[in-house]
Amino acid sequence: MEVSVTDAKAQLTDLVRRAEAGDEIILTRHGHAVARLMPIRQATDRIARRRVLEAVRRSAAEKVAPCPDAARSQDFLYDDDGLPG
Numbered sequence: 001m002e003v004s005v006t007d008a009k010a011q012l013t014d015l016v017r018r019a020e021a022g023d024e025i026i027l028t029r030h031g032h033a034v035a036r037l038m039p040i041r042q043a044t045d046r047i048a049r050r051r052v053l054e055a056v057r058r059s060a061a062e063k064v065a066p067c068p069d070a071a072r073s074q075d076f077l078y079d080d081d082g083l084p085g
Contacts, residue, residue, distance in 0.1 A: 002026045005034065 001018070005027050008015055015025050015037055025037040044052075079085040 002028050002033070005029050008037075 001023060003011070003015065003025055008025075008027050019025055019037045019039050022039055026033045027035040027037060077084060
């Protein structure tokens with residue numbers, strides 16, 4: 001939404017409420033954008049970030065499928081004596 005600075009003076013309270021609700025308001029002067037009114041996103045604290053990371057790690061660990069050992073993955077190419085089969 002674009003609003004001229006002159007009009008914004010008269011409706012500042014309404015514009016701030018809209019920004020709090022998530023709208024982004026561009027203030028213009030002589031038809032050119034000069035400022036942006038937008039909501040401030042609260043930064044998550046370290047504890048909340050840590051909880052999210054731990055939840056992601058737990059979720060990922062549950063989804064790991066068992067697979068063959070990579071060190072033994074090409075054993076089928078050789079016979080019992082270690083020669084190419």
